[in-house]
Amino acid sequence: MQHISEIDQLSGYPSIDTEVLRTFVAIADQGGFTRAGEQVNRTQSAVSMQMKRLEEDVLQRKLFERDGRQVRLTPEGQVLLGYARRILKLHSEVFNTLREPHMVGLVRIGTPDDYVMRFLPGILKQFSKAYPLIQIEMHCEASTVLMQRRDLALTVISREPGNDIGELLRTERMVWAAAPCFCVDEHDALPLAISGTDCLYTQWALAALDSVERDYRLAYHSSNGAAIQAVVSAGLAAMVSMESLVAEDLRVLGSDEGFPPLPSMNLRLLRNPLMTSPITECLAEYIVEGFKL
Structure with missing residues (x-):
């Protein structure tokens, strides 16, 4: 046969x-x-x-x-x-x-979760196309927490201008945002949705409101960016955000409504010197380029 x-x-x-x-x-x-x-x-x-x-x-x-x-x-x-x-x-x-047999392995990266929604999808898609055998493990936490970790190869963090570490990725304008239905004049104490009292966004927001003697209350608190977004989109509170992260269903609140200006935010990339490799350096290049867009 x-x-x-x-x-x-x-x-x-x-x-x-x-x-x-x-x-x-x-x-x-x-x-x-x-x-x-x-x-x-x-x-x-x-x-x-x-x-x-x-x-x-x-x-x-x-x-x-x-x-x-x-x-x-x-x-x-x-x-x-x-x-x-x-x-x-x-x-x-x-x-x-x-x-490139060395381009196989695992990379742990850390970033605040709001950056994941805006910047990381495009970056990781392009990187995965070029290096499909590299596994990426992502950890989403506040910048202050991420900076304390020693098990991450690459970390994207928020820093105030003048307090510079790592490599500058981009500078973002910080703004106040709320839903179109949110009526500022209805609230004696401005309800805020925050990520945490140790978050730079929160610290800047409270300092700015104190500077103009505006009453406020910390109405909603969550470490999850999507949860904060949902509360604000429902018209229950205002928030502080990078301008490029303000969703289409929200509006920016300005000085004409009594909101004080906020500092700019620097987004920076930290490389762990103990985890340097061709893989991490390659991914770092993709991150640097991706944050320019």
Whole structure:
């Protein structure tokens, strides 16, 4: 009896170059051949020729529906897109593992949880694409707590200007924020939602209110940023936040409503000298670049 291996069975099929798959994914992501060509550094005509061969000679299936300058995937194209992303991910893993075997391991990083919502998703997505075998363990705590830890390779913290340590990532304006339905004049003592009395945000908020002799009460207290956001969005209290973190459903409160100005905040990156490695330095570079956006 003749046994036919999987490799023998597959040998009858034409192969698909990974660069062709990369171009195909770029078209799906960009919605057109021209923009995809810019992404993969090919001319529009070269991209069209690649896709024509893929459709007619290799797969013998229609992959695109054209609507003017816009390009949409056919059902067959959607199927190929899922496979293409998986193939390219595996292709990247192979090269990262064999060419850079040291880029495998675990990195512990620390950051306040509000930074996770704003900055970290894009950074970690790009890093994971480039180095899929590196595991990242994230610890979300207040800056004052994170600074005391010695088990973190990289730490993002908040610092007041002039009290500088580590590497500056960006400077943020601090603002007062509340829901549109929050009526400042209804409260004799301003209700505040805070992360904790040891938080820089809280310390600056209370000092600013004391400076203008504005009465306040610490109405809601949580170490969870999402919980603070929910309370404020419900119109139950005001909060202090970095301007770039103010949600779309909130409004910034200014001096015309009796709110004093706040200092700027420096976001800084600390590297643990006892945990320096090619992995941590590479991730640190991604963090530095990501916080610029």
